[in-house]
Every structure is written in C-alpha cells, then in structure tokens.
Amino acid sequence: MITTEELQELAVTHGTPLFVIDHDELRTNYATFKKHLPRVQAYYAVKANPDPAIVKTLFDAGASFDVASMPEFMVVHEIIKDMPDKERQDWIWDKIIYANPIKANETLIELDKYKPLVTFDNREEITKIKQYAPHSGLVLRLRVTNTGAMVELSSKFGAGPGEAVDLILEAVQAGLAVEGLSFHVGSQTTNFENFVQAINLSAHIFREARERGYDKMNLLDIGGGFPAPYDDSVKPLSELARKINAELDRLFAPEIEILAEPGRFMVATAGTAVSKIIGKAVRDGKLCYYIDDGVYHTFSGIIFDHCQYQMESFKKGPTQICTVFGPTCDALDVISMAEDLPFNLQRGDLLYSRNIGAYSGASSTYFNGFSPATVIHVNR
Numbered sequence: 146m147i148t149t150e151e152l153q154e155l156a157v158t159h160g161t162p163l164f165v166i167d168h169d170e171l172r173t174n175y176a177t178f179k180k181h182l183p184r185v186q187a188y189y190a191v192k193a194n195p196d197p198a199i200v201k202t203l204f205d206a207g208a209s210f211d212v213a214s215m216p217e218f219m220v221v222h223e224i225i226k227d228m229p230d231k232e233r234q235d236w237i238w239d240k241i242i243y244a245n246p247i248k249a250n251e252t253l254i255e256l257d258k259y260k261p262l263v264t265f266d267n268r269e270e271i272t273k274i275k276q277y278a279p280h281s282g283l284v285l286r287l288r289v290t291n292t293g294a295m296v297e298l299s300s301k302f303g304a305g306p307g308e309a310v311d312l313i314l315e316a317v318q319a320g321l322a323v324e325g326l327s328f329h330v331g332s333q334t335t336n337f338e339n340f341v342q343a344i345n346l347s348a349h350i351f352r353e354a355r356e357r358g359y360d361k362m363n364l365l366d367i368g369g370g371f372p373a374p375y376d377d378s379v380k381p382l383s384e385l386a387r388k389i390n391a392e393l394d395r396l397f398a399p400e401i402e403i404l405a406e407p408g409r410f411m412v413a414t415a416g417t418a419v420s421k422i423i424g425k426a427v428r429d430g431k432l433c434y435y436i437d438d439g440v441y442h443t444f445s446g447i448i449f450d451h452c453q454y455q456m457e458s459f460k461k462g463p464t465q466i467c468t469v470f471g472p473t474c475d476a477l478d479v480i481s482m483a484e485d486l487p488f489n490l491q492r493g494d495l496l497y498s499r500n501i502g503a504y505s506g507a508s509s510t511y512f513n514g515f516s517p518a519t520v521i522h523v524n525r
C-alpha cells in the first residue's frame with residue numbers, strides 16, 4: 146500500500162488534485178482472484194478504469210479483457226496486437242470479450258475483421274450480427290437476480306430464462322456460432338447467493354439447449370460483481386470463491402471454459418485521490434471544507450456508482466462532522482455532508498481518499514473549466 150508519506154510527497158511534486166494508481170495493488174488483486182478462483186480466467190472489465198497502463202499491468206499479470214466500446218477494444222488491441230505464436234482467432238477470444246449486448250452497426254462492421262467474441266440478448270441483435278459481424282462467436286447474456294448489489298444491471302440487459310434457448314437456436318439457425326452463456330449479478334454484490342443462483346440457471350440453460358439439439362456451447366462467463374473491500378462488512382473473496390467453485394465443479398464439466406469479468410475488484414483498492422483544501426466556511430453552524438476535486442471529477446462515483454468514499458486528513462487533531470464540497474459552482478458537487486475530519490485544517494492542507502480506483506476518474510469531466518485530476522502511476 147502507498148504510505149501517507151508517499152502520497153504527500155507526490156502531492157508536493159505534482160500538485161493536486163491527484164489520482165494515484167498503485168500497480169503493486171493491481172498485481173496483488175489479480176493474484177488473489179487467480180488463487181481463489183483457479184478455474185476462472187479473469188477478463189478485466191475495462192470500463193471500471195480504462196487507463197492503458199492499468200490494462201498493460203493486468204495483461205502482464207495474465208489477465209484477459211472485457212470491453213464494451215470500440216475505443217476500449219482498441220486500448221486492449223494496442224497492447225496485445227504483437228502477441229507472438231498464435232492464430233488471431235485463438236488469441237482474440239483468449240484475450241478479449243466484447244461484452245456489450247447492444248452494438249451499433251458501425252461497431253459490428255469494425256469488429257468483424259477481428260472475428261471477436263461478442264454478447265447478445267435479443268432477436269434484433271442476431272439480425273445485426275448476422276448482417277455486419279458474421280465471423281463473431283456469440284455468447285448469450287442471461288438476465289439474473291441482482292438482489293443486494295450496489296449497482297443493479299438486470300433491468301437493462303439479459304435474456305429471460307424462458308426465451309434463452311429459443312434465442313440460441315435462432316442464432317444457430319442464422320448460421321452463427323453460439324459459444325456459451327454470460328450473466329452479471331450486479332456490481333459490488335455482497336449477496337453471494339446471486340452467483341449461486343445464476344450459475345444454477347446457466348447449467349439449466351446448457352441442459353435445455355442440449356436436449357433441444359444444440360451441444361456446442363463450451364464457455365460460461367460468470368461476469369463481474371466481485372465486491373471490493375470498501376469496509377469491514379464486505380466478506381472476503383475467498384468466501385465467495387468457495388461457493389462459486391463448488392457450484393462450477395458440481396454443474397460444469399472440466400472442459401467447459403469459465404470466464405469472469407471483474408472490474409471493481411481489480412482496481413478499486415489500487416486508486417487513491419489526493420486533494421487540497423481551497424476554501425473553508427461555516428454555513429448554518431456547520432463547518433464546510435471546499436477541495437480541488439469533486440463529483441464532476443475523481444469523485445464521480447458518488448453520483449454514477451452510488452459509492453461513498455471516506456475522506457481522511459494527513460493531519461491529526463480533534464474532529465467534528467463537516468461537509469466537503471467540490472470546486473465547481475454546482476450545488477450537486479458535494480462529496481459528503483458528514484465527514485469526520487479535524488476542524489482545525491487550513492487552506493492548503495491535503496485530504497486523501499483510498500479505494501477510489503473503480504468507476505471514478507473514468508467518468509471525469511471538464512465541467513466548469515476544471516480539469517480531471519492528474520493520474521500518477523506508482524509502479525515499483
């Protein structure tokens with residue numbers, strides 16, 4: 146972990162706001178995932194943090210990638226295009242899944258030359274893929290229970306269990322190759338039963354497809370949702386992995402390839418924001434700190450990711466509950482209405498926030514003329 150001394154030194158050297166990425170932590174998270182889920186190949190979900198340096202570190206550690214747009218695809222492609230010794234069709238599927246079930250015609254046309262692995266969840270998409278990307282391998286995205294996830298995804302994507310095999314057979318009749326199934330149990334899932342249920346549903350769909358004459362599915366993609374340890378209430382990955390491994394071994398023959406698409410788990414703990422107090426006021430009797438980073442920037446996850454981050458002070462001292470505001474003129478730019486911080490902090494003092502590596506800087510804007518935080522990679 147990057148120490149508070151190192152964070153302060155970086156702020157002195159580079160100024161603030163900073164978004165510090167710890168590449169040791171990325172490697173540790175990848176290794177933890179691999180250790181507890183040995184049968185599962187991790188396809189890092191690039192949307193959690195698309196920084197090419199992060200993609201490179203995870204690639205070197207052995208990761209594959211889940212992309213959902215053409216620019217994300219190209220970030221990964223830049224890094225893997227010189228991979229030696231393999232047929233393109235092999236390595237592209239080994240290293241990338243295009244996991245956005247809805248793709249524009251133009252995207253499919255561009256993707257087709259790479260013979261990609263892509264997800265789908267509806268009839269319209271079969272027609273599009275047949276017309277514009279017939280060389281794809283298809284993965285049917287299932288709709289599964291997202292109960293208890295911090296960010297729910299099931300209302301936007303996924304074929305219902307009743308239509309799943311119909312869609313698989315329609316794609317096959319259209320001359321397309323259906324390779325397997327995928328699902329997403331919702332981001333930051335602390336209800337581990339979601340995974341158990343989704344794996345059981347997938348096994349059921351595999352069986353129904355076989356019974357109806359299609360036995361060529363050879364992969365199961367168990368998606369993302371692996372929780373980051375934001376606080377002590379989050380149970381460790383080892384506990385979730387035990388449940389997942391038991392279900393996979395019980396329900397899926399060893400030759401079925403198992404993929405996952407962890408985003409948050411890989412990067413959340415690798416990111417730290419360092420910001421500076423630029424103003425201080427008392428409003429309605431409450432102490433307010435104004436800092437140089439906010440919800441339009443590194444703290445965007447407060448809005449888009451429904452995530453709250455803890456602010457910490459490098460200086461110690463008696464604390465009180467205060468409000469922390471971002472730098473823009475929008476009243477939406479509130480980082481917290483209830484942070485417990487020393488009340489004697491001064492203009493120029495620094496604050497930091499750990500575990501902010503996922504769904505944060507990735508959605509930074511230039512709103513109100515304020516630039517995103519400077520990204521610093523610590524790669525020892």
Ligand SMILES: *Cc1c(COP(=O)(O)O)cnc(C)c1O
Nearest residue numbers: 190244332369370406407408409
């Ligand atoms: C966002 C997303 C992920 C990553 O989810 P996490 O909860 O960050 O692990 C994986 N797969 C798909 C299809 C996604 O949309």
